[in-house]
Amino acid sequence: MEKAFKYRFYPTTEQENLLRQTIGCVRLVYNKALAARTEAWYERQERVDYLQTSAMLTSWKREENLSFLNEVSSVPMQQGLRNLQKAFVNFWAGRAKYPNFKKKRNGGSAEFTKAAFRWKNGQLFLAKCTLALPIRWSRKIPQGCNPSTVTVKLDASGRWFLSFLVDDHTVKPLEKTDKTIGLDVGVNSLIATSNGEKISNPRHFKRLHKKLRRSQKALTRKQKGSNNRYKARIKVAKIHAEITDARKDFLHKLTTQLVRENQTIVVEDLAIKNMIKNPKLALHISDASWGELIRQLSYKCQWYGRELVKIDRWFPSSKRCGNCGYIVEKLPLNIREWTCPNCGTNHDRDLNAAKNILAAGLAVSVCGANVRPDSQPSEGQLQKTRKGRKQKPKS
Numbered sequence: 336m337e338k339a340f341k342y343r344f345y346p347t348t349e350q351e352n353l354l355r356q357t358i359g360c361v362r363l364v365y366n367k368a369l370a371a372r373t374e375a376w377y378e379r380q381e382r383v384d385y386l387q388t389s390a391m392l393t394s395w396k397r398e399e400n401l402s403f404l405n406e407v408s409s410v411p412m413q414q415g416l417r418n419l420q421k422a423f424v425n426f427w428a429g430r431a432k433y434p435n436f437k438k439k440r441n442g443g444s445a446e447f448t449k450a451a452f453r454w455k456n457g458q459l460f461l462a463k464c465t466l467a468l469p470i471r472w473s474r475k476i477p478q479g480c481n482p483s484t485v486t487v488k489l490d491a492s493g494r495w496f497l498s499f500l501v502d503d504h505t506v507k508p509l510e511k512t513d514k515t516i517g518l519d520v521g522v523n524s525l526i527a528t529s530n531g532e533k534i535s536n537p538r539h540f541k542r543l544h545k546k547l548r549r550s551q552k553a554l555t556r557k558q559k560g561s562n563n564r565y566k567a568r569i570k571v572a573k574i575h576a577e578i579t580d581a582r583k584d585f586l587h588k589l590t591t592q593l594v595r596e597n598q599t600i601v602v603e604d605l606a607i608k609n610m611i612k613n614p615k616l617a618l619h620i621s622d623a624s625w626g627e628l629i630r631q632l633s634y635k636c637q638w639y640g641r642e643l644v645k646i647d648r649w650f651p652s653s654k655r656c657g658n659c660g661y662i663v664e665k666l667p668l669n670i671r672e673w674t675c676p677n678c679g680t681n682h683d684r685d686l687n688a689a690k691n692i693l694a695a696g697l698a699v700s701v702c703g704a705n706v707r708p709d710s711q712p713s714e715g716q717l718q719k720t721r722k723g724r725k726q727k728p729k730s
Contacts, residue, residue: 336506336638340499344470353463354487354495357407358443361415364392364404366436368419385420389413408462410451418446440568442489452485459485459497470497477505492572508640515599517693519652519685520628522619525589527685529693534589539581540622547574582624590631594641601696602629603652604645644696652688652695656680 346354368388375381392412395401404412425431437443451462457476458467476482482499489495517529525536540547550571557564593600607626611617629645636643654666661677666684674681 338503342497357445361411362437364412365415388416408451411445414446442491444488447485492576512598514597516597517601517689519689520625527689529689539578594635599642601644644700646695652691657687657690
């Protein structure tokens with residue numbers, strides 16, 4: 336099982352200068368290759384592949400004004416061209432947008448394969464570096480696992496990180512349990528479970544919004560190109576990093592607990608990219624980070640032998656009575672509790688949805704039942720007719 340281990344490190348002045356130069360060269364080569372591929376397509380309708388950009392890199396190194404490209408390892412620059420090729424493959428396949436140019440203020444990264452680093456006695460020596468990198472080992476890499484790829488990253492706030500990609504043979508499935516759970520994601524409550532529990536949304540962005548706003552206003556008052564503007568930009572970046580770190584830490588603890596306690600986890604396959612187009616809820620949905628929650632559940636279930644079931648996004652989980660199966664026609668977002676007109680059962684909107692999601696997920700997992708809406712009558716059915724309605728964000 337391939338796993339990535341991420342660590343903070345504090346390079347010496349000499350190492351930092353070399354790494355910044357390497358990242359700058361990777362960014363330059365990436366942007367020049369992207370510009371060349373874009374120009375070839377729009378002017379001559381030609382597609383330039385990785386081999387052609389690799390040949391361009393060789394010619395660039397021979398130019399007098401680009402001779403500094405020979406001062407750093409060539410492996411990260413070649414890896415940058417491979418990453419650009421992957422970006423174009425995803426673009427042509429419709430899985431991603433057109434690649435963007437890399438910006439210096441966003442930091443950057445450099446990827447080193449086995450040919451460009453040496454791993455010896457728990458120490459890492461990168462190409463062109465004479466001393467081992469001073470890494471802060473927050474956890475140990477499993478014994479007998481050697482890194483196949485090392486990625487050096489500089490974030491926008493000036494922090495340095497190392498990511499080791501290793502084949503971890505110590506990952507073993509957890510003991511099987513008979514517990515199952517359905518999750519309904521929301522804004523007020525991050526998740527509501529079929530067990531009747533609600534996990535509140537920490538709202539990390541809202542917590543630091545005033546501090547961030549003051550720092551951003553101070554940044555706009557600084558003269559462009561000045562040292563004070565650089566300091567103000569770093570301050571803004573550190574607040575953004577604090578928000579991101581707090582959000583990821585909370586999600587990791589939550590998803591790990593869910594995976595350890597349950598054998599089957601059922602969630603909705605939501606179209607989050609479409610949902611954040613709603614200007615009133617875009618900020619709250621992004622702050623909740625539903626996509627990252629489901630992503631972590633996906634790979635952790637794969638690691639530990641759990642089952643993650645995704646049901647169709649059009650399944651009427653909130654509108655369907657969990658007691659008798661009756662489906663109401665309309666249920667606005669401001670209604671958090673409702674009473675079934677058929678059986679008289681009172682429902683909490685989120686908890687009822689979580690129970691329905693679990694039931695639908697078990698039906699899909701056990702017998703492959705269809706939960707996508709079709710032309711069947713809605714009353715008492717698992718499906719519901721929906722004609723051309725857009726999905727509404729949950730709150």
